[in-house]
Amino acid sequence: MTNLPKKYEVGYGRPPKSTRWKKGQCGNPNRIRKRAPKRVVEMIDEFFAAEIDIVENGISRRVSNFEAIVLQLWRKAVTTTSKRAVNVLFKYREFAASRGRMGVFAFEVVPDRDSGGKNG
16 A cells, blocks of 8 residues: 555645745735934934025025024023023034034124224
């Protein structure tokens, strides 16, 4: 008597053996792969490079986030007696100089037109 293999029955929940996944093969080959998390420096660079709209003297213009932060800190440093704004400005200046890509910004004291050429 010969042992003939039993005929494999194909049906619901029983796909043909030729179309089954091979060992170690994923069931969803088109799945979305997780991305590697961004480094902190990359996130900071992207944030500073992004642009926002600001309104100055009733005129709207588009500037980078970095420029908007520096402008706001500059106004606080000039209009108040807060040393914190000046310290943060100098920290940003050191950061920009160390990165090299953002360029170095300079501070310049310009006399006010209304005060007759005097600072103060």
